[in-house]
Amino acid sequence: MIVENTQTQMRKGVLEYCILSIIAKGEIYASDIIAELKKAQLLVVEGTLYPLLTRLKNNGLLSYNWVESTSGPPRKYYVLSDEGRKVLEQLDKTWHELAFAVQTSIGERKVKDGSER
Amino acid sequence: MNKTIIININGIVFHIEEDAYEVLKNYMTDVKRHFMNSADSLEITTDIENRIAEMFNELLARDGKQVIIEQDVNAVIGQMGTVADFERSEQDTEPSFADTYYNTGATRRLFRDPDNRLVSGVCSGIANYFDINPVWIRLAFALIVFAGGAGIILYIILWIVIPKAVTRADRMAMRGEKQNLEGFRRNFEQEMAGMKQNLSNFHNEARPFAYKARDFAGDFGDHLGNFVKGAARYFLKFIGVAILLTCVGFMVFTIVGFVALLSVGRFEPFHNLPYTLLQHHHANLIFTAAFLMAFIPLLCIVLLVFKGIFNVGSINRSTGTTALVIWLCAIGVFVYYSIGIAAEYRTSASYSETITLKPAKDNTYYLTLNDLKYFTAEDSARLNIKALAPNMKITDDEDNDFDHYHQRVGLTIEKSDVATPVLIKQYHARGRYYDDALTNSRNIKYIFTQQDSLLKFDERFYAKNDDLWHDEELFLTLKLPLHAKVVVDHNVDRICGIGIYDCNELNKLDHNKVTNATFVMTEGGLECKVDTLVTDTIIRKHLPVDSSKIRVK
Numbered sequence: 001m002i003v004e005n006t007q008t009q010m011r012k013g014v015l016e017y018c019i020l021s022i023i024a025k026g027e028i029y030a031s032d033i034i035a036e037l038k039k040a041q042l043l044v045v046e047g048t049l050y051p052l053l054t055r056l057k058n059n060g061l062l063s064y065n066w067v068e069s070t071s072g073p074p075r076k077y078y079v080l081s082d083e084g085r086k087v088l089e090q091l092d093k094t095w096h097e098l099a100f101a102v103q104t105s106i107g108e109r110k111v112k113d114g115s116e117r
Numbered sequence: 118m119n120k121t122i123i124i125n126i127n128g129i130v131f132h133i134e135e136d137a138y139e140v141l142k143n144y145m146t147d148v149k150r151h152f153m154n155s156a157d158s159l160e161i162t163t164d165i166e167n168r169i170a171e172m173f174n175e176l177l178a179r180d181g182k183q184v185i186i187e188q189d190v191n192a193v194i195g196q197m198g199t200v201a202d203f204e205r206s207e208q209d210t211e212p213s214f215a216d217t218y219y220n221t222g223a224t225r226r227l228f229r230d231p232d233n234r235l236v237s238g239v240c241s242g243i244a245n246y247f248d249i250n251p252v253w254i255r256l257a258f259a260l261i262v263f264a265g266g267a268g269i270i271l272y273i274i275l276w277i278v279i280p281k282a283v284t285r286a287d288r289m290a291m292r293g294e295k296q297n298l299e300g301f302r303r304n305f306e307q308e309m310a311g312m313k314q315n316l317s318n319f320h321n322e323a324r325p326f327a328y329k330a331r332d333f334a335g336d337f338g339d340h341l342g343n344f345v346k347g348a349a350r351y352f353l354k355f356i357g358v359a360i361l362l363t364c365v366g367f368m369v370f371t372i373v374g375f376v377a378l379l380s381v382g383r384f385e386p387f388h389n390l391p392y393t394l395l396q397h398h399h400a401n402l403i404f405t406a407a408f409l410m411a412f413i414p415l416l417c418i419v420l421l422v423f424k425g426i427f428n429v430g431s432i433n434r435s436t437g438t439t440a441l442v443i444w445l446c447a448i449g450v451f452v453y454y455s456i457g458i459a460a461e462y463r464t465s466a467s468y469s470e471t472i473t474l475k476p477a478k479d480n481t482y483y484l485t486l487n488d489l490k491y492f493t494a495e496d497s498a499r500l501n502i503k504a505l506a507p508n509m510k511i512t513d514d515e516d517n518d519f520d521h522y523h524q525r526v527g528l529t530i531e532k533s534d535v536a537t538p539v540l541i542k543q544y545h546a547r548g549r550y551y552d553d554a555l556t557n558s559r560n561i562k563y564i565f566t567q568q569d570s571l572l573k574f575d576e577r578f579y580a581k582n583d584d585l586w587h588d589e590e591l592f593l594t595l596k597l598p599l600h601a602k603v604v605v606d607h608n609v610d611r612i613c614g615i616g617i618y619d620c621n622e623l624n625k626l627d628h629n630k631v632t633n634a635t636f637v638m639t640e641g642g643l644e645c646k647v648d649t650l651v652t653d654t655i656i657r658k659h660l661p662v663d664s665s666k667i668r669v670k
Contacts, residue, residue, distance in 0.1 A: 030164070030168065031168065031171075045196070045199075045202045045203075046196055046198060047148065047165055047197040047199075047202065047203055048198055050164040050168075051152065051155065051161050051203075054160050054161050054164070055157070058157065071174040072129060072167070072170045072171035072173075072174040073126075073127050073128065073129060073170055073171065074167075075167075075171070076164065
């Protein structure tokens with residue numbers, strides 16, 4: 001239980017940081033975000049992304065544009081808002097601090113590669 | 118060979134096999150249910166639907182087929198993730214850093230507890246809400262009851278307002294249990310994960326009772342609101358039914374009145390109304406107009422109220438327009454004739470006629486009503502009155518009173534300044550112009566006969582042209598010399614209010630046997646002649662001792 005809890009805590013913050021980072025690279029469609037996240041092995045199913053994107057959008061970090069599609073309904077292309085950009089900068093800073101903290105804490109201890117996931 | 122169904126996902130049409138459709142439908146139902154409690158549920162599900170439509174399109178294009186099969190749907194669901202996947206990942210993401218902390222833990226709801234009740238479960242329900250022993254609440258109520266009895270009223274109000282926990286869900290909500298497994302799990306996770314936020318909201322947590330009291334008030338307000346809403350709805354329905362019944366009553370009344378007016382020419386409750394004021398050839402038109410004027414709005418009110426209460430039946434546009442036009446026409450007709458008729462009463466004229474009567478020998482006059490019916494020359498010729506035997510007579514029928522109510526005469530008896538008795542007749546009538554009014558008043562015919570000391574009055578007067586009413590009035594003034602004795606028959610009471618019955622009462626006479634009363638003309642007017650013998654015995658009866666010494670004048 002405690003293990004799962006800590007994992008949850010760690011993954012939670014990282015996921016949103018990653019999503020914001022992916023969108024920061026330029027206007028992007030939801031399924032492309034999923035593709036990136038899958039590649040990063042953070043999120044596996046698409047359906048979970050939509051509530052996340054909606055919430056980030058409602059919090060003013062994202063906005064989207066409707067783009068006509070040849071293969072279906074119009075698509076929502078997400079972009080980072082100014083506020084989202086500010087938040088991302090702060091998160092970048094925090095991430096570096098965390099990475100440093102984690103690296104320092106681990107120190108010389110051997111850490112197994114978690115690539116089985 | 119398989120049956121296909123055509124579905125529409127946000128404006129894009131797909132052919133889908135029946136089996137595949139069932140799977141997709143169930144999946145979408147699950148997804149919608151899962152996001153139901155989210156504020157953005159519509160947006161999220163629309164996004165998911167759009168993405169599904171897009172994936173279907175890609176699949177169809179890739180495989181070059183036209184119909185979606187179950188395999189495709191399963192592939193799409195696999196990519197999109199099942200509700201179980203959503204739940205798993207939501208544990209990771211739910212309390213986002215961007216979200217402000219809010220308590221999504223189980224909130225208790227206020228219900229009456231039927232499982233643990235003494236009277237109706239109000240006390241144990243409140244105790245459940247605050248999570249304390251019901252004994253304390255009961256004790257508190259008992260104290261308020263003894264302290265003035267307000268507790269009873271409060272209890273009854275709470276009883277009415279707070280709903281009983283009927284379903285299992287109600288009872289769980291009452292005890293603050295989350296109603297499903299995922300909710301429970303989420304709540305648990307949140308408690309662990311949200312420790313930090315909880316710390317920052319420490320001051321909120323430190324005042325749980327204040328919050329509970331606030332929520333309690335809120336819950337109570339909710340129930341009260343629902344109760345008031347429900348009560349108001351019933352009250353409105355009650356008022357509606359009352360209006361409905363009243364209107365239907367009036368409708369029946371107008372129909373009965375209309376039929377009575379058309380067939381009989383008069384309507385009993387309004388017998389005082391001189392229906393002869395209407396010209397006969399217009400009467401039915403005016404009655405019809407008046408009827409429509411009253412009936413159409415009543416009908417409309419009934420239909421609208423009916424629609425309002427029971428939500429059945431209504432007036433469509435063309436019917437409504439027709440009814441409105443008919444109603445306006447009826448008003449037009451009615452107003453036109455009303456003004457025309459009113460103009461007939463513009464001016465009034467009156468004149469008086471004085472008849473000198475023969476003085477009676479012993480200065481005693483007998484007053485009575487003439488019960489003979491008066492016929493005009495034409496009528497008596499038509500009815501062949503003269504052919505009647507001399508000992509037969511046609512009497513006026515009292516039952517016809519209603520028809521001639523407005524032709525009643527009024528009689529007053531006064532003291533005459535001279536020694537001879539005099540009868541003054543004052544005629545009055547109205548007309549369009551003064552000439553007409555005067556003619557109308559001169560057309561009044563009244564029959565008064567004197568046979569020595571017997572004065573016979575007719576109960577009513579006659580208008581010469583009997584078809585129309587012109588507000589004719591006749592006042593009779595009988596002036597009798599001083600000290601004249603007047604014996605008045607009791608039927609004169611119908612035209613003259615001098616208190617015949619009172620006078621008989623004063624003389625201790627049974628008015629069933631004695632049909633007249635005796636008056637005397639004094640300086641101050643007509644006075645009841647009191648029989649001294651009778652009054653003497655009355656006084657004696659009332660004064661038990663020494664009454665013989667009292668002398669009565």
